[in-house]
Amino acid sequence: MKYLSEYRNLEATKKILDEIHKITTREWNIMEICGGQTHSLVKNGILELLPEKIRMIHGPGCPVCVTPLNLIDKAIELLEQGVIVCSFGDMIRVPGSKKSLLEAKALGGDLRILYSPTEAVSIAKENPDKEVVFFAVGFETTAPANALSVLHAEKEGILNYTILASHVLVPPAMEAILDDEFCTIDGFLAAGHVCAIMGIQEYYPLVEKFKIPIVVTGFEPLDLVQGIYMAVKQLEDGQYKLENQYSRIVKNEGNKAAIDVINKVFEIGNREWRGIGEIPNSGYVIKEAYKKYDAETKFNICNIKVPENASCIAGEILRGIKKPHDCSEFGKTCKPANPLGAPMVSSEGACAAYYHFSTNTIN
């Protein structure tokens, strides 16, 4: 834990915060991409320690939040058909159009909560008379493990395993946010863990096209204040470039082995983002050669389409246009026990971060 405690050190963090206060002369809007960063900012009370002129805008990097509503309904449909559905824990409380996966489990569905998709392959092997589906959501970070589960199933000749995939990519989402006419973002903290897989090359074109600073940043308090400092410094100096605060984890070229696994199973395709809509070339779809591992093809569930809850402003929150407190339902009709949308219930959702940790509700 020494490794972690060093990055939560009071004196070291305070020193950088003092520097941020010293150099800040103008108002700047900085978006942290990843929901993990949002939670760390709120949980550690960093937002209140920043100068008032620095406004952190919470980005779309919550994999649960951007998973389309109809995909949750598809997973529930599979459960009701008697399929063993395996999922990361985050997904199971997210409301579908009628119920959540957790409620479907209470009604008799065989839902397994796993840490690793390869565990789902083992479950398929142990239950040859049942169909097993892994609910494969997430950004570039979870794509390698999900792809690997398909390769494991292929290697072992397991035919009763498929994935219900909804993988999305960060750079196209950043581009869509910057293209939005209401966008007020001056700089980005890119998601450190996504870059640990993919490297940083794909962010250079964004820096050039939009003339905007991007700092690849980690998740600990010291990482975040350092990332913010680097972004503010660039802005105050009138610069725009790509910098890597998280170089202890992120290499320029990323993780080649992980990228190879992704490219073997997935290819780039259009993806729907919950609350945002379809973004061209913004996700991974399963390659033709591996279509037999695609649950949507195998179970004929492609036609499930449902409208979003109209009273949830998740789309505006995910694009950084509004904050959780701007929602009239926040903390009233919408609470973690009875969420209107995914950001209130996901462990990386901005609404959940504000509901659970924010001291704004104290006074």
Next chain:
Amino acid sequence: MNIENLGFETINLGHGSGGELTRNLLDKIIFKTFSNPFLDQKHDGAIVKIDGKMAISTDSFVITPIFFKGGNIGELAIHGTVNDVAMCGAIPKYISLAFIIEEGLQVSEFLKIVASIKKAADESGVLIITGDTKVVERGKGDKIFINTTGFGEVHPKANISVQNIKSGDKILVNGFIAQHGLAIMSEREGLEFESTIESDSTNLNFLVQDLLDAFGDKIKLFRDPTRGGLGTVLHEIANDISKGVFLKEIDIPLEKQVAAACEMLGLDPMYVANEGVFLAIVDPSIENEVLALMRNHKKGKNAAIVGEITNEHPNKVVMQSLIGGKRIVSPLVGEQLPRIC
């Protein structure tokens, strides 16, 4: 205990029928193990004498898996109820013990559980005075459920009540938090996670008794933060008294390996279950003596003062983070779930 002598290796529906098989199970295992003057009456219930005020607490234990690092469901069923009685400011004396067993449970497993119950009861100084055994069909239970009810004499110097808590009172815990929940989680199916973290399940009644002997009504409240963890219990207290709770993250006792496991699994230790931890809210004039007494007791070696009661931010628990920022600690909503990444 020798299984061959019992004449059966698995428990079946007949062992809950009330007939000869039930008598066989009771005589050869239950009555033999827990023999005492009250239980030996083999009556429908037990007749006992209690002096003064009595504290009663009941709890049901449905844990999966039934065996885990640092314990099993049997000792948990004793510790849990003994501790609940102790938290009332009472000295636990008697326990009722009821089993609901799913048919097919191996007798060897049942014997291990019974032996753990006996050991935990002896260490806690309580007698099993009455009980019940039912057997349900396979699929209608989860190996074994246990209900225990505890009876204790309220300590003559105790005056435990949330109403006695005032602004400025100090909050102490007796040791490392979050160990039990992590130990259980590391053994759950579907989590490819191994650790040597053991459950902290233990009886706390003797430490509680020592504290009451020494400090009497200057101790305002005891609570054991089991399910929901320290965060949820403190939030309940803040709401009950319409006052605030202020904590410092740096003071929360957290063992390094547990802290690392929480990081890896994406869990907040403030919400992870404990079975050998209690918090004491005490008058500020005795905080250091309480801390010293706890640290000199084998059940309180890692005790710490973690925070205080305040008139600021009523109904809220606020924690100062390691870097000096502040967060609220809201109550746990459902079970803490593993994160995606």
